[in-house]
Each structure stands twice: as structure tokens, then as C-alpha cells.
Amino acid sequence: MKLRLILRRVAFLIMVVWAASTITFFIPRMSDRNPIRERFAELARTGGFSASDLEVIVASYSKKFGLDKPLLEQYTDYIGSIAQFDLGVSLNKFPKTVTSIIYDSLPWTISLLFVSAILSFVIGNLLGAVAAWPRSPGWLRAVATPFIMFTGVPPVLLAIFLLFFLAFKLKLFPLGQAYSTGIAPDWTFSFMLNVMWHQVLPAISMILGSVGGWVLSMRGMGITIQGEDYVNFAEHKGLDGRTIFRNYYLRNALLPQVTGFALALGSLITSGSVVESLYALPGLGSKLGEAIRANDFLVIYGIVLFITMSVATLMVLVEFLYPLLDPRIKQD
Amino acid sequence: MTPILQIRDLQVSYYTDLGRATALNRVNLDLNAGEKLGLVGESGSGKSTMALAMMRMIKAPGRIESGSVTVGGVDLISLNDEEMRLARLSRIAYIPQGAMNSLNPVMRIGAQMVDAIKAHIPNMSKDDMTEQCMQSLESVDLKRNVFQMYAHELSGGMKQRVCIAIGILLKPQVIIADEPTSALDVVTQRQVMETIDRVQKEMGTAVILIGHDMGLMAQFVDKVAVMYAGRLTEVSTVRDMFSKPMHPYAQALIKSLPNLSNKGVFQGIAGLAPSLLRIPNGCAFHPRCPQAMDVCKTTVPDVKEYEGNRLVACHLYTEGA
Ligand SMILES: Nc1ncnc2c1ncn2[C@@H]1O[C@H](COP(=O)(O)OP(=O)(O)OP(=O)(O)O)[C@@H](O)[C@H]1O
Ligand code: SF4
Ligand SMILES: [Mg+2]
Numbered sequence: 001m002k003l004r005l006i007l008r009r010v011a012f013l014i015m016v017v018w019a020a021s022t023i024t025f026f027i028p029r030m031s032d033r034n035p036i037r038e039r040f041a042e043l044a045r046t047g048g049f050s051a052s053d054l055e056v057i058v059a060s061y062s063k064k065f066g067l068d069k070p071l072l073e074q075y076t077d078y079i080g081s082i083a084q085f086d087l088g089v090s091l092n093k094f095p096k097t098v099t100s101i102i103y104d105s106l107p108w109t110i111s112l113l114f115v116s117a118i119l120s121f122v123i124g125n126l127l128g129a130v131a132a133w134p135r136s137p138g139w140l141r142a143v144a145t146p147f148i149m150f151t152g153v154p155p156v157l158l159a160i161f162l163l164f165f166l167a168f169k170l171k172l173f174p175l176g177q178a179y180s181t182g183i184a185p186d187w188t189f190s191f192m193l194n195v196m197w198h199q200v201l202p203a204i205s206m207i208l209g210s211v212g213g214w215v216l217s218m219r220g221m222g223i224t225i226q227g228e229d230y231v232n233f234a235e236h237k238g239l240d241g242r243t244i245f246r247n248y249y250l251r252n253a254l255l256p257q258v259t260g261f262a263l264a265l266g267s268l269i270t271s272g273s274v275v276e277s278l279y280a281l282p283g284l285g286s287k288l289g290e291a292i293r294a295n296d297f298l299v300i301y302g303i304v305l306f307i308t309m310s311v312a313t314l315m316v317l318v319e320f321l322y323p324l325l326d327p328r329i330k331q332d
Numbered sequence: 333m334t335p336i337l338q339i340r341d342l343q344v345s346y347y348t349d350l351g352r353a354t355a356l357n358r359v360n361l362d363l364n365a366g367e368k369l370g371l372v373g374e375s376g377s378g379k380s381t382m383a384l385a386m387m388r389m390i391k392a393p394g395r396i397e398s399g400s401v402t403v404g405g406v407d408l409i410s411l412n413d414e415e416m417r418l419a420r421l422s423r424i425a426y427i428p429q430g431a432m433n434s435l436n437p438v439m440r441i442g443a444q445m446v447d448a449i450k451a452h453i454p455n456m457s458k459d460d461m462t463e464q465c466m467q468s469l470e471s472v473d474l475k476r477n478v479f480q481m482y483a484h485e486l487s488g489g490m491k492q493r494v495c496i497a498i499g500i501l502l503k504p505q506v507i508i509a510d511e512p513t514s515a516l517d518v519v520t521q522r523q524v525m526e527t528i529d530r531v532q533k534e535m536g537t538a539v540i541l542i543g544h545d546m547g548l549m550a551q552f553v554d555k556v557a558v559m560y561a562g563r564l565t566e567v568s569t570v571r572d573m574f575s576k577p578m579h580p581y582a583q584a585l586i587k588s589l590p591n592l593s594n595k596g597v598f599q600g601i602a603g604l605a606p607s608l609l610r611i612p613n614g615c616a617f618h619p620r621c622p623q624a625m626d627v628c629k630t631t632v633p634d635v636k637e638y639e640g641n642r643l644v645a646c647h648l649y650t651e652g653a
Contacts, residue, residue: 238451
């Protein structure tokens with residue numbers, strides 16, 4: 001039974017990959033911009049080779065990448081190469097492969113996205129739980145309110161605001177980039193510190209933009225759970241407040257939030273891309289932005305596919321982990 | 333013999349938007365160790381309020397206004413919060429109305445029981461705790477392996493038994509069971525009541541059973557207390573209560589029970605239960621009482637003791653004397 005479920009989920013992931021790659025395949029092709037031509041037109045201007053040479057070069061590269069074939073054939077070729085885990089090369093930056101672009105930018109995205117997603121989840125849910133708990137001290141409950149006010153403010157706006165005031169005006173933080181210019185990336189502590197220093201503002205924008213949602217939903221959940229008979233009975237048993245809060249209240253109130261976490265990652269990636277671009281962090285989002293501007297479609301396909309795949313995998317993972325948290329859910 | 337439980341002048345109000353509702357009005361009650369009392373009364377008469385007040389679990393907007401609840405010589409109302417927390421379950425236990433949802437769905441039954449012991453005896457060894465929980469489960473006719481199970485794996489009757497097992501875990505001197513069988517089928521009702529009965533006899537605990545079903549109650553309790561609009565109107569032995577109830581409300585309750593002579597037809601009591609916000613002056617029952625007199629409209633009848641240790645609050649028996 002377990003095996004069948006796993007097979008079903010793998011089939012689901014394959015469907016997701018297929019659907020995502022099909023949808024993303026055709027959209028960039030509706031534009032008549034040619035990334036190869038754009039690249040060599042640039043070279044032609046600076047390097048000084050003739051317009052007719054340019055046409056020859058573009059044609060030969062198009063042939064090399066199979067862009068001269070009919071669109072439908074290109075589509076089947078593309079799906080075929082994905083099936084072999086080959087995402088192709090950047091048309092704009094070849095011989096760089098799409099895989100290497102993703103590989104290089106992934107650490108930046110993971111550190112920003114996951115750190116802020118997890119911090120925001122933990123902070124938001126704790127604040128929400130405390131805010132709904134009738135026995136929490138008043139000042140602790142009040143802490144939640146300002147966070148709620150940020151709900152609905154897009155992280156991008158917060159990012160712009162923070163960038164302008166804290167980095168540009170007050171010069172408290174760097175104006176973007178992954179690390180200070182002039183130092184080389186290595187695994188030393190001082191370099192790490194430098195990187196973290198550059199991630200403070202983007203992370204704060206991401207956290208502030210999403211924490212209020214957790215506070216709100218958790219507070220609502222908490223109000224429901226705190227009235228449950230089992231929380232009441234726990235108090236009748238003479239348990240101390242902390243045990244009731246942790247074992248009877250928080251554990252139950254958190255269950256739907258965990259499902260929400262996987263869903264929230266999807267939208268976090270979207271806002272994360274914009275924040276990354278704004279702070280010039282070389283993450284997946286920035287790379288995707290660059291690729292879109294150059295209509296570098298193999299890179300667009302690759303990154304979109306990778307993100308879709310990651311979110312879908314995380315959701316499947318949550319589904320498998322959920323029964324560990326809630327014994328009522330049995331997989332079969 | 334001093335009663336194990338003494339309630340004196342217990343008064344509880346709920347402060348609602350519409351005003352102050354007196355849900356418990358100067359209630360007095362004594363209960364001896366090993367005695368079983370049935371607490372009956374219409375819905376909203378204040379039975380659960382009385383139980384919760386005894387546990388000091390009245391939540392806002394409710395408040396215990398005054399009175400004392402003495403269990404084994406200790407007045408619970410005068411304890412501080414931490415002392416009261418420790419008294420819960422170890423001195424006085426409450427088995428809740430709605431046991432169906434009283435177990436945490438994401439914790440094993442055993443863990444929930446161990447939590448309860450740990451809260452009172454933190455340095456007991458883990459094995460001893462497990463053993464004590466399993467014994468408690470066995471004494472309510474559950475298998476030891478229920479310890480490993482989750483609430484959703486149990487039937488309604490089993491969940492009710494688990495709640496009872498938790499209630500007796502620390503051998504309290506007083507156990508209150510609030511409608512312990514109301515959500516169960518008739519056969520299971522009997523079995524659960526028999527379990528409570530047996531456990532109670534073994535431990536010599538005083539038990540208060542709250543319920544609507546006078547018939548079921550009559551088979552298991554020694555005394556019956558009838559509550560009306562937050563006041564105890566009559567406390568008598570089962571025999572006295574059923575053969576010659578004194579208070580007119582108790583009489584109406586007994587008469588309303590289905591029996592052979594009225595062919596099992598349920599006869600309600602005429603009139604509506606009063607709103608606690610506007611309790612009638614004098615005897616709260618007077619608008620519905622067939623034997624009401626002038627004095628009933630103005631003066632609250634005091635509780636007086638009559639032959640056979642009966643307590644009755646009614647002018648009928650004091651006016652003539
Ligand atoms: N939280 C509350 N706020 C306001 N009024 C309340 C609250 N809880 C109870 N009451 C009032 O107190 C009165 C007594 O309620 P209680 O629950 O004690 O009745 P009960 O006799 O247990 O009824 P039932 O048989 O339905 O369980 C009711 O009239 C109710 O309106
Ligand atoms: S005191 Fe009067 S109104 Fe109340 S029950 Fe007795 S006779 Fe009826
Ligand atoms: Mg009740």
C-alpha cells in the first residue's frame with residue numbers, strides 16, 4: 001500500500017513536470033525576439049563584424065540548438081531532453097549550461113528563502129499562538145499586533161522601503177549585492193559574516209511580508225483550539241500552563257499550519273525573486289529575471305521547471321510527514 | 333463523621349452583556365466519603381456551574397462570588413492558584429460533560445495519563461507511572477494496550493472509560509461526573525455506570541453524578557439533589573425522593589417520569605424555566621408552582637432539614653408550623 005502511494009506520487013510529480021514544461025515552453029516563443037541574434041548583435045556592434053556575417057552566425061547557432069526546426073518538433077525534442085535530465089544551455093551565455101546556472105544561484109536562494117520562510121513560520125505561529133492564549137501576559141499579546149499590520153503589504157514594497165531608508169539614507173546596511181566588492185568568496189567565517197550582513201535587509205523584507213499571515217491564521221486557529229474540550233480537561237487534570245500550552249494547544253493548532261507552510265513556499269518564491277532582483281542577489285529569482293529580459297528561453301524553462309518541481313516535491317514530502325504529526329491521518 | 337465534602341454558601345455569577353446572571357445561589361451541600369449523590373435539574377439550572385465552581389474552573393465572564401468548598405478539611409476556594417492546580421485530580425476530580433472530545437487527538441492515551449501524574453508527582457519513576465496508568469485502565473475494564481492507542485481508535489464508551497480512568501488516577505476524595513453517559517447508547521450507559529459504581533465502592537470516594545436521566549440515576553446513587561434556577565430545592569435519599577418527594581418542583585419532576593400508569597408518556601412541567609437574569613422574587617419556582625402561596629412571591633424559602641435528613645426549601649412545610 002505504501003509502495004503504491006509512492007508510485008502515485010511519483011506519477012504526480014512527472015505530470016507536474018510535464019504540465020509546467022509544456023505551459024512554459026510556448027509562452028516565450030510567442031515573442032519574435034531571438035536571444036542568439038541579440039547576443040551577436042551586441043558583439044557585432046562592438047567587435048565590428050558585418051551584418052551578413054551576423055546572419056550566418058545566427059543561422060548556424062540556431063541550427064546547432066535546433067531552433068530552425070518546426071516548433072512542435074522542438075517541443076518534443078525538449079520534453080525528450082528533460083526526460084534525460086538535460087536542461088540545455090543558455091542561449092545568451094553559452095557555453096554555460098542551464099544546470100550550472102541553477103547550481104550556482106541555488107545557495108543564494110536557499111539561504112534567503114528558507115531562512116526567512118522558517119523564521120517567519122516560527123515567529124508568526126508562536127506570536128499567533130501566544131496572542132490567542134487567554135493566559136498569556138498582555139504585553140506579549142500586544143507584540144503580535146504590529147506584525148499583523150504588515151499582512152498584505154507586498155514584501156517588495158517593504159524591500160524598497162528598507163533599502164531606501166536603512167541602506168541608502170542611513171547607510172546602516174549595504175545597498176544590495178551578495179557580498180562586498182573586492183573580497184573573494186571562500187569558506188572563512190569573515191566571508192560568511194559579510195554574506196549574512198548583505199542578507200539582513202532582504203530577509204527582513206521577506207519575513208515582515210509573510211509573518212503577519214501566520215500570526216493571523218494561527219491566532220484564529222488558537223482561538224478555536226483553546227475552547228476544545230481536551231484543552232479544558234487538561235486543566236481539570238491539574239496540568240501546569242506550559243504543558244497545556246505545548247502538548248494540548250500548540251500541537252493541535254499547528255497541524256493545519258504545517259500544510260499551509262508548503263503552500264506558502266510557492267508564493268514566497270515569487271516574492272523572493274523580486275526581492276532578490278532588487279537587492280542584486282545572484283539567486284534563482286535574479287537569474288530568472290535576467291533570462292526573461294533576454295528571452296533566454298532555455299534558462300527560463302529550466303528555472304521555472306526547477307522551482308515547480310521543488311515546490312511539488314516539498315508538498316509531497318509534507319504529505320508523507322503529516323501522519324507523523326497527526327495520527328488520525330492514515331495513508332492508504 | 334465529618335463529611336468529606338462541605339459546600340457552604342457557594343455563589344457564582346456570569347457577567348453577561350445583558351447583566352449579571354446568578355447561576356449558583358447560596359448552595360449548601362454535605363457529602364460523606366463513599367456516598368453517591370445524583371444532581372438533577374433542567375438544562376441551564378446550574379449543574380455544570382456547580383461542578384466547575386467546585387473545581388474552581390469557572391471562566392470569565394463567570395466568577396465565584398463567595399462561599400467555600402471544603403474537601404477533606406481543606407477549603408479549595410481559599411487556596412492559591414498553584415495549590416488549587418495540585419488539588420485538581422488529586423483531591424477532587426472532574427469527568428467532563430462531552431468526554432467524546434476530551435482526549436487530545438494527537439497524543440497517545442498513555443501520554444495524556446502520564447502528563448496528569450507528572451503534574452502532581454514529578455519525581456515518580458517512568459515505569460511506576462506507566463504501571464499506575466495501566467492499572468487505572470484495567471480498573472475501568474479497559475485493556476492495558478489502550479495505553480498505546482489514540483482517541484480515534486476508541487469507541488465512545490471506551491473514551492468515556494478512559495476519562496474515568498484519568499479521573500481516578502490519583503484516587504481523589506471527591507469525583508464529579510458530568511453527564512457521563514449522555515452520549516452513549518443504553519447498554520453502554522449501564523456498563524459505564526456499573527464501572528463507576530464498582531470503582532467508587534473500591535476506593536470509597538464520594539461521587540457526584542450529574543444527569544437528566546432520573547431513572548438511570550435512581551439505580552446508582554444514594555441521594556438525589558434537585559437544582560432549580562441555581563438553587564438546591566431538595567436533597568433526599570433516592571427512596572424518599574421517589575416515594576414522597578416534598579418540594580413541588582421535585583414532585584413535578586418525579587411525576588413527569590414515564591412509568592406504567594401513564595403508559596410511558598413523558599409529561600413536561602408546565603411553564604418555562606426562568607431566565608437567570610430575571611429570577612423571580614421569592615421562590616424562583618412560584619410562577620410554575622401549583623401550590624404557590626402569597627409568601628412565595630416575596631420571600632425566598634430557606635433550606636430546612638426534615639425527617640430522614642431531608643433538606644427542602646419550600647414554604648409549604650414551614651408556614652403551618
Ligand atoms: N460562559 C457563560 N456565560 C454566560 N452565562 C453562562 C455561561 N456558562 C453558563 N452560563 C449560564 O449559567 C446557567 C447554568 O449553566 P450550566 O451549564 O451550569 O447548566 P446545566 O445545568 O449544566 O445545564 P445542562 O443540563 O444543559 O448541562 C445557564 O443558564 C447559562 O446560561
Ligand atoms: S416555596 Fe411556594 S412556590 Fe416555591 S415550591 Fe414551595 S410552595 Fe411552591
Ligand atoms: Mg451541564
